[in-house]
Amino acid sequence: MLACCLAPFRCCITSGSGGAQPTTSTRLGHNRVFSARSLPKKTPIPHFWIPSTSSQVAPTKEPLPTVGSFERKRSMSLESTSSIQRIRDAARPRYYSISSDSAPTNEQSANTPNLTDSTILEACGSRDSPSGERGEEESMKRELLGFGLASDGQLAIHPPGDNNCVRMPEHIIGAPANASGASIRQIACGEKHTLILSEDGKMWSMGQNGRGQLGRGRPGTGSLSIYPVEFSSGTRVVQVACGREHSACITEDGRLFTWGDNSSGQLGFPMNETTVEKPRRAHIDSPTCQVACGPEHTLVLGQQGTVYVTGLQYDGASLHQFRIIESLLGIPITRIAAGGRHWVVVSASGSVFTWGQNDDGQLGTGDTTRQARPVRLENMSSMSVIEVACGDSHTVLLTKGGRVFSFGSDSFGQLGCGRKTTTKAMPSIIPEFMGTEVLRIAAGRCHTVVVVKGRVYAFGLNSSGQLGNGTTQNALLPMCLESCDQVSTIFSGWDHTFLVRDACAPDAKPGPSSRLLVPKSLTKQLVSDYLLKREKLDLMDDLQAVFSSLSLLNGSFLYNDDRRYNTSEANHGVNLDDVMDVLNSLAETSDAAQYADLIVDRCEESVFGPKFKPQLFLSFECIRPFLILPWISCFTKPKTREIVEKLHLRFAKAFCALTRPQQVCLNKWWRKFPVRHFNRLVSGLVAGVYRLVEDKAPGIHSLPLLTFLEELHVLNRVNNRIPLQNFYVNNLADKVNIREDYVKWVTTEGPNFFWAKYPFIMNGEVKGDLLHVEALMQQQRMINQSTVNLFGAPVFISNPQFHYRVRRDHIVEDTVMVIQQADQGTMLKPLRVEFVGEEAEDGGGVRKEYFMLLFQQILQAEYGMFDEDPDSHLTWFSGNPSEPSMFQMIGALVALAVYNHVLVAFPFPLALYKVLLKQPTGLDDFIELHPVEGKNLQSLLDYEGDDFEDVFGLEFSITQNVFGHPTTVELKPDGKETPVTQANKADYVKRYVQFRMEQGVNDEIEKQIGHFREGFTHVLHSRLLHLFHPRELMELVVGNENYDWEEFQKKTRIQYTETVE
Incomplete structure (x- = not known):
């Protein structure tokens, strides 16, 4: 008998000659003795592809040595055998020990590499530890374990007796390995076959091969061994995926390969190719970075962010070539997943999109309506989803914060919520994991597995032991696998599950179990x-x-x-x-x-x-x-x-x-x-x-x-x-005849293009010019309305001008009388002013003199409508009760000056033009109008001392003179009782400025501003007015007083000419 321990794989093989008594071996924890003779006759003897810890052993066509040849070599001593027995008794988790008197079939031998004694001893570590005992360093190596349905070799484990499943986590023999132990980048599970991707980019397969899904050729020849899938030299695989009977992988350079069953077009090949025995490059128009397989369909994410699908669709139709999901164009997809007949993708911003079959609510849309196009799960948009796993009819989502949501079919408890209903159409958080951080998620056909702090929790269907808890009873709530800790990654599919234990794994964050390529992005x-x-x-x-x-x-x-x-x-x-x-x-x-x-x-x-x-x-x-x-x-x-x-x-x-x-x-x-x-x-x-x-x-x-x-x-x-x-x-006026454009815009109907439609791109000079053009057009229109053609000659039926006479020494009284009697139409006529007793022709100079004299008198303090600040010499509304019509008249007179192209010396600050345009004023405006008082407010804001209240001693109230009588007004409710502090001083200044400039006692200033604005817009109601900036409107009234003296000096030429007497 030959016995050996394959560390770190914990495998024990015993065999004897055909005539010897059967050798027995005990399966730990099950108290069962069995031999190869007690196995069913058709049960194949497992054989293993075991790589060296230093390098992968190249496959060879030399047949695996028979049991008899191992018996003849007998390279291990009885002492070594007893050491192996001690390891076997202490090993966790459980392993199988198989005794056999039969040799592998020729077919099996042809597919299995040769294992020499030295290879086995090297894999066992016996060269460094002759006794076969495992040291501390070896116990820290990564391990691959599996459980669930194993009838077709999908776990690379032969179940004991007549069982077709493994109910507890078992060590997987022959998994690719390196110096750190099991070398696993990813595992993909089909219905009865499995693909393993090692960290060095090599791909391995085991299980049923009825449609060539193992990628080894020779369909129909399954394998209980883990065997490499041949690729051209140097090809590195970065992801694998499995459907029911088809497989797919993506290489490092972005090529997509598919093989296996193509009866529904799931490989993307023509319908006449029903089976592809070995990996073949798929017909897709761009490099790829991710692939996911459902039972009879394949979903692919291209490196350009495009999502493709082929195979059996939700409505029963079949696609035999990859089709772009146009609805997803533009969305930065980072994760894709495929269920029974539904699909889910996740974007870089955590948005979730689902489409396909929805009979059990697996799309999470809140109903059971099928979706032909992807829909966004709005209720998950704020959850920061980063990972998704799909079962046959259920979906599981993992967020950046480690929360897990599930929806869809809950017939077997696969949603982990206690199966209160058989379906859930809305994503629901799994209560058992609230307050904990879930790191990994995986979904089988009807079960779900998650990892929390190195512990595995499984729930759902357990008919084949896929939950790994030692029973076949379904779990409606998450159950912890007590036998496994230090689990770093999980993989699941159909009815079997794999775990990777790694005591040396760094602290992980929530995310996928394997490294996935994502489309490029710039950072x-x-x-x-x-x-x-x-x-x-x-x-x-x-x-x-x-x-x-x-x-x-x-x-x-x-x-x-x-x-x-x-x-x-x-x-x-x-x-x-x-x-x-x-x-x-x-x-x-x-x-x-x-x-x-x-x-x-x-x-x-x-x-x-x-x-x-x-x-x-x-x-x-x-x-x-x-x-x-x-x-x-x-x-x-x-x-x-x-x-x-x-x-x-x-x-x-x-x-x-x-x-x-x-x-x-x-x-x-x-x-x-x-x-x-x-x-x-x-x-x-x-x-x-x-x-x-x-x-x-x-x-x-x-x-x-x-x-x-x-x-x-x-x-x-x-x-x-x-x-x-x-x-x-700013080059518009130089390159475009803007006056002509404006006239055409006003007088032409239709959708023609005119610059005048977009006055906001015009500077103040151009807008002022257009305002004058508009005024001229209105004046001409009023002249036209004042004349009729009588016998071919124009006859005036009314005065075509706004003509009135005033006395110099009664200029205010006469103006008030004229303005009160004039209607809007009259004021829109060209203005002509005449001083009584003077015969000067009004070519513009008389109007200018008229407005200058008028405003000098009407703004005097004796009228009580305006106050002048002694420091700035600027004028503002007094807030004293006054006749509203007087402010309307003054506003109309200012507009009348603008309308007739007259610049007037109107001593108001910029704030006036802000309130005319209904823009708020601020402390800067107050400082311009009242520089001393304003700077005091600024110093109050700038003061940061702790003795603020002692220094200033202010409260939220203000004292204002009304016709010489001081009146105290509270700036807020209970203002007299509210001291101004460091915390509320900004609010105090804001209320103070607003009161002084826009409100006043009994809101008198607010009313006066309103009447002034009403009079101004009564005359100047141009569609262009609201587009003026306050300073532009100010320049329109008083002119531009900001002269560039340096530019003037540059362009001025001083020439001396001697005078000859």
Whole structure:
């Protein structure tokens, strides 16, 4: 008899000659003695492919030595045999010991490599430990264990007796290994076969091979051994997947291989190829990075972020070639999973999308309606999902925080919620794991397995022992496998499960059990490394890949923390400063133009191309390019019209193509933008219009940019993020006849393009010019209404001018009388003023003198309507009770001066024009009007001492003089009893300024401002008025007093000429 211990695999083999008495061996914990003679005659003898701990043993066609040959060698002593028995008695978890008098069949031998005694002893570690005892270092090595259905070799374990399942975790013999123990990157489980991917990129298979699913050729020949799947030399596999009877894998270079059953098109090959015996490259139009298999279908994630599907669909139809799921275009998918006939994908921002069959609520949509297209699980959008596992009719989700949600069929308790109902159509958190951090999840056909702090919990169907608890009773709630700890990863499928124990595994975070490739994305660190190492070609490859794919671009520059999750109108998840830094760093290199050209060209395939289909977008994640592209270097400095046409116009057209909810979402994101990012967007679009105007392109070409800018202008007016001047196209007046354009706009009907429709891009000078044009048009219209044609000659039926006479020494009284009697139509006529007793022709000088004298008198303190500050010499509303009509009249007179192109010395601060435009005033305005009082308020804000209340001694009240009588007013309820402190001083200053400038005693100032505004707009009710900036409106009234004396000096030539007498 030969006995050996295969450490770290804990396997014991005994065999004897055909005529000897049967040798017995005990299976620990089961108190059962059995031999090969007691096994069913058709049960194959397990044989093992055992690699060396130092290197993989190459497969050989030499047949496995028979049991008789092992008997003849007898290389181990009785002492060694007793040592092995001691190890066997102490081994955990359990293993099988098999005795056999029969040799493997020729077919089995042909498929099994030769194992020499030295190979076995090396694998056992007996060369270093002759006694066969396991040292402390060896006990720390990684181990692979399995349990569940084993009837076809899918566990590489021969069950005892007539059983077809393994109910407790058993050590897997012959798994690929390295110096650290079991070398497992991933395991994929089919119905009756299994694929193992080792860390060195080699693929192994075991189990049934009825349709060639093992990838070894010779369909119908199954195997209880773990045997390598042959690939061309140097090929490394990075992921494997299994369906019912088909398999798939992805290689390091992105190639997809499929093999096995193709009766439903699950391999992506024509229907006449029903079986593929060995891995064959699938017909797919791009490199891939992930694959998932359902029973008769295959789901694939391409490196460009595209999702493909083939095989049996939810409605019973079959696809025999990979088809793109168009609804998912643009979503940065990072994880895919396939169930019985449903599919689930997870995005980089934690969004979950499901589609397919939904009879048991496995889509999590809240109902049982089948979905032909992916739908977003809105109720999971804020949960930060990072991993998904699918059973036949149930789904399990894992969040970044380690919480687990389940939904779908709960017929066997696979949802872990106690089976209160047989189905759940809405995701529900599993109560047993609340307060704990789940690290890994896996799902079989009707069972679920999770890992918590190295412990395994399983629940659901257990008919084949797939829960590993030693029974075949279903578990409605999670049950801990007490026999297993230090579990680092789990893999499950159909009715069997695998665990990897690793005492040396580093502390893990929630995530997938195996390393998965994900589509490329750009990060600040990645680009910085490329630039630092001068790896230009690699950088250009990544730029080309990312900017040519909408999905990859949407997955780039995301935050590394929780801010990347829960994409919504309130959160875009993009680190805008990283975008700015990266693209600015590219702009500062000597290859800046090349990088910019590459990015713009690649965008034609993503944002600007036919793949950009906003009507199909399922998530706001798809519109992130509008946050990123403005930081391309040529966006704000387009040197040619070609750049504008390739970048700016296409960018604007893409925005216009968005659905209204998508545009509203972008508006909400832009509204919360830091000023530097919002200003960048506006400046770039303005630069595009400027370039088109400079090149004298037809105005219609600028329409997409102007439409976009109009949206941003409306948005900006809500909170004044940037100055209105930033929207100005300052070369417009030089390149376009804007007066003619305005007249045509007013007098022409139809959808024609006119610059006048977009006055917000015009600076104050142009808008003032248009305001005068508008006034002239109104005046001419009033003249026309005053005349009729009588016998071919014009006859005035009323005065075509607003003509009145005033006395110099009664200028205020006479003006009041005229204004009160004039209606709006009369005031819109050209103004002509005449001083009584003077015959001067009013060519403009008389009007100017009239307004100067009028305002000098009417603003005097004796009228009680306005007060002048002694320090600033500026005037403001007094707040004294006055006749409302007087303020209406003064407002109308100011508008009348503007309407008739008369500049007047109106000694009001900028705040007047703010309130006219219904904009709030602030402390800066108060300091301009009342510099001494305002600076005192500023010093109050600046004071940080702890003795604030002692120094200032203020309360929330103010004393105001009304016709010389002091009146105290509280600035808030119980203001006299509320002291001003360090904590509330800002509120005090705000209320103080508002009271002094906009409110007044009994709200008198507020009323006076309202009457003044009413009179002003009664005369000047232009559609352009609301587009003026306060300072622009002020310049329209009093003129521009900010002279550039340096520029004047540069352009002034002083010439001396000698005078000759």
